[in-house]
Amino acid sequence: MTVTDTAAREAGQDFIRDIVEADLAAGRHSTVITRFPPEPNGYLHIGHAKSICLNFGVAQEFGGRCNLRFDDTNPTKEEQEYIDAIERDVRWLGFDWGEHLYHASDYFEQLYAWAEHLIRAGKAYIDDQSQDEIRANRGTLTEPGKNSPYRDRTAEENLDLFHRMRAGEFANGARVLRAKIDMGSGNINLRDPVLYRILHATHPRTGTQWCIYPSYDYAHGQSDAIEGVTHSICTLEFEDHRPLYDWFLENLPVPSRPRQYEFARLNMSHTVLSKRVLTELVRGGHVSGWDDPRMPTLAGLRRRGVPPEAIRDFVKRIGVAKANSVVDAAMFDFSVREVLNRTAQRRMAVLRPLRIVIENYPEGQTEELDAVNHPDDASAGSRKIRFSREIYVERDDFMENAPKKFYRLTLGKEVRLRYAYFVTCREAVKNAAGEVVALRCTYDPATRGGNTPPDGRKVQATLHWVSAADSVPAEVRLYNPLFARPDPNAGDFAADLNSNSLEVLPDARLEPALAASNSLDSVQFERQGYFCRDVDSMPGRPVFNRTVGLRDTWAKASAGGKT
Ligand code: ATP
Numbered sequence: 024m025t026v027t028d029t030a031a032r033e034a035g036q037d038f039i040r041d042i043v044e045a046d047l048a049a050g051r052h053s054t055v056i057t058r059f060p061p062e063p064n065g066y067l068h069i070g071h072a073k074s075i076c077l078n079f080g081v082a083q084e085f086g087g088r089c090n091l092r093f094d095d096t097n098p099t100k101e102e103q104e105y106i107d108a109i110e111r112d113v114r115w116l117g118f119d120w121g122e123h124l125y126h127a128s129d130y131f132e133q134l135y136a137w138a139e140h141l142i143r144a145g146k147a148y149i150d151d152q153s154q155d156e157i158r159a160n161r162g163t164l165t166e167p168g169k170n171s172p173y174r175d176r177t178a179e180e181n182l183d184l185f186h187r188m189r190a191g192e193f194a195n196g197a198r199v200l201r202a203k204i205d206m207g208s209g210n211i212n213l214r215d216p217v218l219y220r221i222l223h224a225t226h227p228r229t230g231t232q233w234c235i236y237p238s239y240d241y242a243h244g245q246s247d248a249i250e251g252v253t254h255s256i257c258t259l260e261f262e263d264h265r266p267l268y269d270w271f272l273e274n275l276p277v278p279s280r281p282r283q284y285e286f287a288r289l290n291m292s293h294t295v296l297s298k299r300v301l302t303e304l305v306r307g308g309h310v311s312g313w314d315d316p317r318m319p320t321l322a323g324l325r326r327r328g329v330p331p332e333a334i335r336d337f338v339k340r341i342g343v344a345k346a347n348s349v350v351d352a353a354m355f356d357f358s359v360r361e362v363l364n365r366t367a368q369r370r371m372a373v374l375r376p377l378r379i380v381i382e383n384y385p386e387g388q389t390e391e392l393d394a395v396n397h398p399d400d401a402s403a404g405s406r407k408i409r410f411s412r413e414i415y416v417e418r419d420d421f422m423e424n425a426p427k428k429f430y431r432l433t434l435g436k437e438v439r440l441r442y443a444y445f446v447t448c449r450e451a452v453k454n455a456a457g458e459v460v461a462l463r464c465t466y467d468p469a470t471r472g473g474n475t476p477p478d479g480r481k482v483q484a485t486l487h488w489v490s491a492a493d494s495v496p497a498e499v500r501l502y503n504p505l506f507a508r509p510d511p512n513a514g515d516f517a518a519d520l521n522s523n524s525l526e527v528l529p530d531a532r533l534e535p536a537l538a539a540s541n542s543l544d545s546v547q548f549e550r551q552g553y554f555c556r557d558v559d560s561m562p563g564r565p566v567f568n569r570t571v572g573l574r575d576t577w578a579k580a581s582a583g584g585k586t
């Protein structure tokens with residue numbers, strides 16, 4: 024199914040789509056134009072995915088278009104690396120902006136001309152107050168602000184100062200251009216907001232052409248108007264900014280009139296979706312980079328093996344609403360399992376190996392057995408796996424003094440080795456410290472393929488295994504939530520980090536088919552979960568990431584207080 028098909032089925036499911044549908048039906052617009060407007064000051068995360076799927080999804084469903092626009096108004100925080108990463112990640116998620124790649128910086132000249140327009144109309148002025156004075160005089164939620172002593176400058180004086188600001192005559196912070204609206208407004212955003220500030224900085228796109236930059240609030244709505252955006256969809260925190268955006272649109276000769284609609288941002292348990300915090304996680308070395316598989320970034324999720332389809336499925340399930348809420352991270356894992364269960368081929372890998380010697384299997388003999396690649400998809404075919412006298416099984420599939428309900432390996436117990444034979448555990452071999460280092464077992468040749476023998480004997484467990492001689496040593500990385508608390512404190516996030524978010528298993532053993540493939544697609548390690556090859560893999564030394572376990576074992580462990 025293509026992305027368009029998926030999107031089409033979502034039509035009419037939320038209030039935004041209802042609005043768009045009604046606008047088109049009433050002829051208020053002939054086509055819908057949306058945009059996804061990131062600031063290039065960090066990598067995209069799963070929260071952005073919600074906004075991307077919504078903006079591109081609505082455009083696709085209603086036959087319109089969605090622009091990708093960089094709101095690049097703050098050169099001190101923006102980098103080319105982020106611009107490239109954002110484009111890559113939006114494409115990876117399955118969306119295409121075609122020709123419609125824009126930048127707020129494309130409009131710097133127009134925005135400047137409109138600022139002059141406001142000055143001439145007596146609706147903007149140059150303020151010489153310091154940043155601290157402006158903040159102090161802004162008032163609070165309960166007290167009105169105070170007019171600036173510079174508020175009544177003439178248009179001529181304001182224009183002259185504004186031109187000189189642009190010409191680079193003044194130092195950073197010396198003056199700003201402010202809108203002249205109402206210092207007594209109940210909405211703080213309308214108390215003479217700053218439109219332009221002086222910033223002698225190099226911009227990734229305009230270089231040193233400018234030393235004054237528009238504020239985000241001043242640039243955002245006008246950029247939408249320039250692009251003919253019909254529905255400016257954004258998150259709830261911009262609701263209080265809407266009156267300001269509307270003021271700009273009403274007071275400027277803009278070519279079109281966008282309408283803004285707000286929806287609730289995605290919040291997820293055990294996760295922080297704040298670019299500031301994510302930046303600090305990277306800069307502080309708490310993670311290995313923006314694409315660390317524990318990060319909620321799209322780059323991290325991709326490296327972890329999450330397919331883009333799972334992210335789109337998740338976003339569809341959580342829906343779009345106007346009320347803030349926190350989504351359980353388990354819901355995300357559910358979507359990932361849903362997709363991977365369907366698409367991932369099955370393989371065998373032993374994460375914590377315990378050696379087994381099969382006493383009655385002839386030394387030097389090996390044989391090939393058939394293993395199916397996908398239990399529900401015959402077209403995925405099968406592969407050969409080699410059986411021999413020495414194999415590895417999972418260490419915790421053996422227990423010495425096992426309780427009655429332990430159906431796996433213990434002395435005297437018979438189990439099935441998947442696709443191979445029934446084996447019975449005869450002896451645990453121990454080292455000087457008394458630790459079990461190997462098992463001695465016997466096998467029943469009448470159970471070849473793992474089939475029930477002629478006497479109809481049954482076993483209660485089927486174990487995965489790999490042959491000792493031709494299995495490939497690998498490093499496997501298991502990921503747990505980056506934050507131990509479901510509601511990490513974004514202010515002091517370091518205290519809430521999960522010290523057990525990464526477990527490295529250096530001695531795992533893979534069946535050869537896994538090591539031979541360079542594919543980055545996720546596979547299922549039978550009985551363990553979904554895994555994918557990591558970019559840190561070296562020739563002869565693969566590294567695999569656990570994308571997600573087969574079941575939600577983390578929730579159980581944390582309920583038991585084991586975090
Ligand atoms: P910043 O604090 O840097 O502004 P931001 O997360 O708002 O961070 P933007 O680059 O401005 O980052 O975001 C681009 C778009 O993604 C915005 O329209 C924003 O509303 C939306 N967005 C950001 N975070 C989320 C989220 N958690 N859920 C849904 N949409 C989000």
Ligand code: MG
Pocket residue numbers: 062
């Ligand atoms: Mg933002």
